[in-house]
Amino acid sequence: GAGVSQSPSNKVTEKGKDVELRCDPISGHTALYWYRQSLGQGLEFLIYFQGNSAPDKSGLPSDRFSAERTGGSVSTLTIQRTQQEDSAVYLCASSFWGGKGYTFGSGTRLTVV
Amino acid sequence: GESVGLHLPTLSVQEGDNSIINCAYSNSASDYFIWYKQESGKGPQFIIDIRSNMDKRQGQRVTVLLNKTVKHLSLQIAATQPGDSAVYFCAENQAGGTSYGKLTFGQGTILTVHP
Numbered sequence: 496g497a498g499v500s501q502s503p504s505n506k507v508t509e510k511g512k513d514v515e516l517r518c519d520p521i522s523g524h525t526a527l528y529w530y531r532q533s534l535g536q537g538l539e540f541l542i543y544f545q546g547n548s549a550p551d552k553s554g555l556p557s558d559r560f561s562a563e564r565t566g567g568s569v570s571t572l573t574i575q576r577t578q579q580e581d582s583a584v585y586l587c588a589s590s591f592w593g594g595k596g597y598t599f600g601s602g603t604r605l606t607v608v
Numbered sequence: 609g610e611s612v613g614l615h616l617p618t619l620s621v622q623e624g625d626n627s628i629i630n631c632a633y634s635n636s637a638s639d640y641f642i643w644y645k646q647e648s649g650k651g652p653q654f655i656i657d658i659r660s661n662m663d664k665r666q667g668q669r670v671t672v673l674l675n676k677t678v679k680h681l682s683l684q685i686a687a688t689q690p691g692d693s694a695v696y697f698c699a700e701n702q703a704g705g706t707s708y709g710k711l712t713f714g715q716g717t718i719l720t721v722h723p
Contacts, residue, residue, distance in 0.1 A: 530713075539713075602651055
C-alpha cells in the first residue's frame with residue numbers, strides 16, 4: 496500500500512488477556528520497527544527487523560512481549576498477560592535499509608482495563 | 609544509557625513568527641539526526657534530517673542546525689503557521705553495528721501557533 500497500515504486502530508482489553516497488534520509495512524521496505532508511546536511521552540524503541548537478519552529485541556520491556564515478521568512483510572506484536580502499564584500507543588514504522596526516513600503508521604492505541 | 613533530550617517541552621508562538629525548537633543529544637557516535645512532526649492521533653512524520661558531517665541543512669521553511677561541539681540540534685521554522693502546531697521530536701541514529709537503523713527519540717516539544 497501507499498503507507499504503513501496498523502490494525503486495530505484502537506484496542507481495549509482486560510488485564511491478563513493476550514493481544515496481537517498488526518503492522519503492514521510499505522511494500523519493498525526491508526526494515527520494520529515497533530515503538531511504544533505513552534501519553535505525552537517520547538517514543539520508546541521495542542524491536543527492529545532488518546531483512547533476514549536476527550531482529551534487535553533489545554527494547555522489549557519483558558518476556559510478555561514478542562514480535563514476528565512473516566515473509567519479510569507483515570509483522571505482529573504480541574503482548575501476553577497484559578498489564579495496565581502496557582496501555583500506550585504502539586507505533587510501527589518501515590524503511591529501506593539504513594533507517595533513514597522512517598514512515599510511521601498511525602498506531603494502535605491499547606488500553607488495558 | 610544514551611539519550612536524546614529537549615530543552616523546552618512547550619513553545620507558543622504567534623502566526624508568522626519564527627520558531628526554534630532545541631534538542632540535546634549525548635551519543636557522539638550518532639551519524640545522523642532527524643526531526644519528526646507528530647499531529648494529534650497520527651504517527652510521526654519525517655521533516656528533515658542532517659548527517660553528522662554537516663552543520664546546517666535547509667528545507668522548505670525549515671532549517672536544522674547541528675553543533676557537534678556542544679551536542680546540540682535545533683529546528684527552525686520560518687513564518688510559523690497554525691498548521692505547524694504539533695509535537696516535534698528529534699531523533700538520533702547510531703552509526704553501524706547491530707543497532708544501525710534504530711532511532712532514539714527525545715521526549716518532544718509541543719509547538720502551539722496562535723493565529
